Structures are given as structure tokens and as C-alpha cells.
Amino acid sequence: MTEQKPVENKMGTMPVNKLLITMSLPMMVAMLVQAMYNVVDSVFVAQIDAESLGLAAVSMAFPVQSLMIAFATGTGVGVNALLSRRLGEKKLKEASLTAKNGIFVILITYIVFALFGIFGSRLFFSLQTTDTRVIEMGVQYLSVCCIFSFGLFLEIIL
16 A cells, blocks of 8 residues: 655645735635625615615724724734645644634634624714614614624635
8 A cells, every 4th residue: 555645735836926826816806895895885875865874874884894804804814824834834734723723713703793793883883973863774784794794704714
């Protein structure tokens, strides 16, 4: 019986220029799509809300959406750097542990944002405006964004 060598990771064999393009383009497109999410919502809401109260609510929610993207991207970049180092050192068990820990950290981050969406969004909007209609619209919008942000977090970490 012959011993099989582990398959080399593409980060250790592919030319650097090609590797940069193949690794960076999907991330750049994903980040562009995430950034456009609030812009598209703003355009849509502006068309159906004559008083622009919905647009105010969506605009006030943008910082939280940006924070979600920042936390997900920051965690993803950190895990990617550590994972690349471990793979380059041929420490496959440590690389596997790094990937598992990265997924755990991103799931905890998602839970924090989901809980914020459920319990903290009303306070967040109340600190920005006294208009109860804007607060209600904002709470509805931000709650949905935070609760269903697991796709954002998983997409970036995976």
C-alpha cells in the first residue's frame, strides 16, 4: 500500500498574480453587493414613501449595516491571514482549527447583531429621532436586516 501525499493548496502552488485575481475578485464583488444593499433599499423606499419617513429610517440604519460588513470583513480577513500562514507552514491540523474557530467567532458576531436587531434597534433609533413613525419603520427594517444577516457573515467567512 502506498502512502498518498496530501493535495497541495492552491495558495502554495498558483502564481501570485493569478492567485491575487482569483482570490480578490469574488471578495470585491461581494463587498460591492453588500454596500449596494442599503442604496437599493433607499431608492426603492423613496419611490413608495411620499413623506420620505421610510427613507429616513433606512438611512439611519446604514451605520449598523456598515458595522456588520466591517465586523464580518475584519474577521474574515484575520482568519484568512492566519489560515494562509498555517497552510503555508503545512500545519494542516492548526489550519483546520483556525477555520473552525473563525466560523465560531463569526457565528457569535452574528448572534450579537441579531440580538441588537431584536432588542437594541428601538433605542438606536430613539437616540436619533423623536418621530415615532420613523422609529417604528426603522425598527422593522433594522430588525429584519440584523436577524437575517447570517448570510452576510457566513458568505464572508466561508
